[in-house]
Amino acid sequence: MRLRFAPSPTGALHIGGARTALYNFLLARASGGALILRIEDTDRERSSAENIEQILDALRWLEIDYDEGPFLQSAREQRHRQALAALLESGRAYRCLATAADVKAFKERHGAQRGFRGRDDGEGAIRLRVPEQGETVVHDLIRGDTVFAHAHLDDPVIARADGSVLYNFAVAIDDLDDRVSHVVRGEDHLSNTPKQLLVIEAARELGLGGEDGPPAYAHLPLLHGPDGRKLSKRHGAASVQELRTEGLLPEAVCNYLALLGWGAGDDQTVLSREQLIARFTLERVSRNPARFDAAKLRWLNGIYIRALPAAELAARLQAFIATEQPEHAQALARHPQLLHRAAAISQEKIQTLAEFWPLAGFLFERREIDAQAAARHLDRAGRELLMRAYEALRTCEPFDERQIELALAAIIARERVKPGALYQPIRVAIAGRAVSPGIFESLAALGREQALERMKDALQTSAQQLALDG
């Protein structure tokens, strides 16, 4: 199979585009064929070098690599003009001055169903002449046949008056030139396909290529949000970069994207890249819209996070903080030996890399105590227990998880309190808030000196606060 991913660089790479890229990639790898990356930048106003870089960067992050390209469509201008000239010469295309208003008037005269036919004015934009008779059938590998009667198709505009070509023409010629065997893309392109097939047919008749026939087509189902409406910004992250900023792992994102409109057939959810390559088929792609569910993606990401060796998680966190949370990079750099341990004790509690710092950042930098958490857990009873803990931890030897657990258990037994009544005041004192990794692990990782200092300060400040409040 020869496949291509052909994004228009008019913005960031969106989730739908990433899924299209992934499916093409999986098919190329499974078939031992080739994936071509073609940047469709013929719309010069809306394309930019920055957008191209963003798309390449997103593909790199997802580890979707390609065998040929990236090719810029704009670099093929010569070839496009030459093919266009051949079509004009042969009468398969013509120049026409018709405006949108003329097309509308035509439809009013002949009925909306009637395909627009223009007059050959010898000047103006270039339209492809759709044959009067017959039909073009799109044999879609997912959706089956769709028949487009020629009588209903407008003669499509394929180039501007200045000879610069438009999408439906450029893409058809490029698919021929790249010897693409399978076009796999979003369903929104289904209505473009007959136009492209007609261009390919005309090009073949003129000896411009396509001897092996047109590519096969497969149109992927639309993406919806959980509310059943077309996926958009409203449903949360829309671009690959946003997913990255949220702290998702690229392998989890690829796994999730693969399942958007495709199923392994046995309800298996966690699939490695190798499994996806081995099992993905177009036949099992659904025709129905797929639902993008950000909560499910985060859940899946949590599974991937827990499966990483702690050293690997630490490395990912380091890279993530450097690029996405640079405001914490310094604090992290001051305690490099702590990261591995912090990662290990947070692993069960985070679903994304972004959740690490809010949970465990207190190990690296002291932060202010949250007022609500203090009011709730550092009341008179809480401070009483915090004082007991302070005394016990001062002499706890060695200061490790096991001994800390025993020391605290003794207090719980002696004071006849629930564990949480003791743990929460300690947690608020050392972490500044009511959530942290396990309390014994947190204390041990922080070390005796820091732990005691923070507990002492918390006792003093909360005592003052209580006095002030009367």
Ligand code: GLU
């Ligand atoms: N450049 C088109 C787009 O980004 C896709 C072209 C295609 O896959 O045929 O929507």
